[in-house]
Amino acid sequence: MTSIFVNIATTDLERAKAYYTALGCEVNPNFTDDNAACLVWSDEIYFMALTKEYFSTFNDKEFADPKTHAQVLLSISRDSRDDVDKTIEAGVANGGTAPGDPQDYGFMYSRDLIDPDGYGIQFLYMDPVAAEKGPEAYMAEQAQA
Structure with missing residues (x-):
């Protein structure tokens, strides 16, 4: 089985969890903490909402603001x-x-x-x-x- 994990940086983790659960996602508590939330769309599709600070630990590239890029x-x-x-x-x-x-x-x-x-x-x-x-x-x- 192939799954997709889309990692997104957020400025407000609690807001991101509330927003995506309102769209129908469930939060997987096994992969959720103060730095990240696993938002489950389906058995194969997940969003990982990561604080900007935590997001930057996975990548050496400059963060691109999704509001402008x-x-x-x-x-x-x-x-x-x-x-x-x-x-x-x-x-x-x-x-x-x-x-x-x-x-x-x-x-x-x-x-x-x-x-x-x-x-x-x-x-x-x-x-x-x-x-x-x-x-x-x-x-x-x-x-x-």
Whole structure:
């Protein structure tokens, strides 16, 4: 099994834990202390929210402020368009921002969410048929229906 651990630096660990649990993550207490919190999205996807000081012990590079520098675009799927919207609403209600308009491609719906530290995540729903067959085949089927 392959798992993904995304390490993010935070200026406020308690705020990060509250924010991500509001989006549906669970905190794994076995890997959480005063320096870090393990935020569980699923059995394979985890965010490690690390204090900036602790984050810097894993890397010799200069810290790039996520509010001013793009580092990576993360996309996390949801089970429906409604789940995408609910996730965005929970994020905004807990200190995040939702820049831009929703992107609706017919087969895929996505929205962006920026956390209080400036990290961006795109939440998306893709129709399972489009995911299986590809967007062109899905759109061609929809045009014939």
